[in-house]
Amino acid sequence: MDDLGRIGVQDDIGTILVTGDFTTKGDWSQAVRSNILAEFASLTKALGLERNHIVAVPGNHDIVRAKDPSSVDPAKLAVSNQATYEHELQYRIFCEELIGRSWRETLNYVRRVQLGDVDVLIGVLNSCTIVQTEWSEYGYIGDSGVDALRELGAERIDRPTYKIMALHHHLLPVTTVATLNKKGITLSVDAPRILDAAQEAGVQLAVHGHEHMPRVVKYDNQPLVGAPQQPVIYVVSNGSTGVSPVRRPGNERNTYCIFRLNEKEMHLTMRELRADGKVGLSLFSGDLEIAPIFPKAAD
Numbered sequence: 001m002d003d004l005g006r007i008g009v010q011d012d013i014g015t016i017l018v019t020g021d022f023t024t025k026g027d028w029s030q031a032v033r034s035n036i037l038a039e040f041a042s043l044t045k046a047l048g049l050e051r052n053h054i055v056a057v058p059g060n061h062d063i064v065r066a067k068d069p070s071s072v073d074p075a076k077l078a079v080s081n082q083a084t085y086e087h088e089l090q091y092r093i094f095c096e097e098l099i100g101r102s103w104r105e106t107l108n109y110v111r112r113v114q115l116g117d118v119d120v121l122i123g124v125l126n127s128c129t130i131v132q133t134e135w136s137e138y139g140y141i142g143d144s145g146v147d148a149l150r151e152l153g154a155e156r157i158d159r160p161t162y163k164i165m166a167l168h169h170h171l172l173p174v175t176t177v178a179t180l181n182k183k184g185i186t187l188s189v190d191a192p193r194i195l196d197a198a199q200e201a202g203v204q205l206a207v208h209g210h211e212h213m214p215r216v217v218k219y220d221n222q223p224l225v226g227a228p229q230q231p232v233i234y235v236v237s238n239g240s241t242g243v244s245p246v247r248r249p250g251n252e253r254n255t256y257c258i259f260r261l262n263e264k265e266m267h268l269t270m271r272e273l274r275a276d277g278k279v280g281l282s283l284f285s286g287d288l289e290i291a292p293i294f295p296k297a298a299d
Contacts, residue, residue, distance in 0.1 A: 001046050003271060006279060009258060013047045014115040016040075017122070019209035019238060020059020020168030028064070028090035037097055054099045055111055055122055059168040059209060060137060060186075062091040063128045088128075108141070108148040110155060118160045118261050118292055123152040123203065125167040127188050139169025139188030139210070146197045153201030160263045160292035165198050165206040165233075172219065174211040174237045186210065195219060199230035204290045205266070206235045207257070214239035214255045214270050214283055234288050241273055253280060266290040 004010040022036050044051060064087050092103035107126035112119060125148060127139040145167075152163060169188040188194065198206060199221075206219075215237040223229050239255030253272045260267040266288045272280025 001043075002277065003273060003280065004258075007258075007269065007271070007282075009260075010047070012260070013049065013258075015053050015055060015113050015120070016043070016047070016049065017055045017166055017207065018057060019166055019207060020057045020128075021061040021209060021240075021243075022056075022059070022091075022094070024061050026061065026064035026090070028094060033094060033097075036094070040098060051099050055113070055124060055166065056095050056099055056101075057124055057166050057168055057209075058088070058091050058095075058107055058126050058128050060128050060139070062094075063087050064090055088126075106144060106148075108144040110148060110152045112155070115261055117263055118162060119158070120261065121152055121155050121161060121163045123149050123163075123165040123198070123201070125149075125165060125194070127167045127169040127208075137186045139167070139186060139191075141167065141188060141190055141194050145194060149194070149197040149201045149203070152203070157293055157295045160294055162205070162261055162266060162290065162292055163201065163203045165194075165203045167194075167206070167208050169210050170208050170237060171195060171206060172217060172235055174213045174215050195221070195233065196230075198233060202231065202293065203233055204231070205259075205288070206233055207238055208235070209238060209240060211237060212240040212243045213237055213252060214257075216268065216270070216284055218289075232289070234290065236268065236270075238270070255283065261292075263292060 001010060004013070023032055040054065044053065088107065089103070095101055096103045109124050111122040111124055113122060125141050125145040127141050129142050130138050130140050149165070169186060171188055171191045171194065173187070217235050218232050219235050220232045221230070236257060238257040241254050241256045243254065253274060256271055256273055258269045258271070268284060268286065268288055269282055270284040271282055274280045
């Protein structure tokens, strides 16, 4: 709130988008859950928002993990979890408490948010579908996420509208050199499929977390075999507001993003968030080459 006040936007926030990792290592103890809910209740009150103004995306740390992954049979675990959602259950219950969305609802869906004179269609994707084995660091979205993107593409356009995709795991490399790990690099393993589906749906912006590093890139793949040219997608790694310094590479500080949307353009401000309360830098501040989609004129 202090930093929003510094740049004069404390009264202009319409939606809070959280790209996962509300907790750490699947810790949903009552004390942790209560602290998280209290923090968001305080934040929404300060911003003049209600809980339905929060868009929540699951992160890999929000999913309950096996204490000893080496003793787990992935095949049996996958079958049981598909039937019971056991590894997601605590997050689903938390999400119902946080934003009011039933724990029984899918974690891949479309949210329509109204911000002033524009609509924002957000494809909320669950990239944490790999069950709690040693491979759970990997991101994977799967068919349900592709279905949500198709639903996003089919949504009606009544007012100037932006299309956004939000997930936890990264879609493109983020760090300068990724740390070697015997379990692999944590890129979403179906990232090309998701990016293709997002382009077909008209997604203009993808926002993700996971690697704690801020980065802004444009994804523009070239069509093959005479396929139509698909639109460019901005991919924003929004860093992390709260990760511990030991998890941040180099001297990187915590960061957060503010997207300002109007009938003409989308503006991104990426801010350092300093734990000592001092003024941070604006790592990026400028208009993205994204314009709203307008309703088609009647015949």
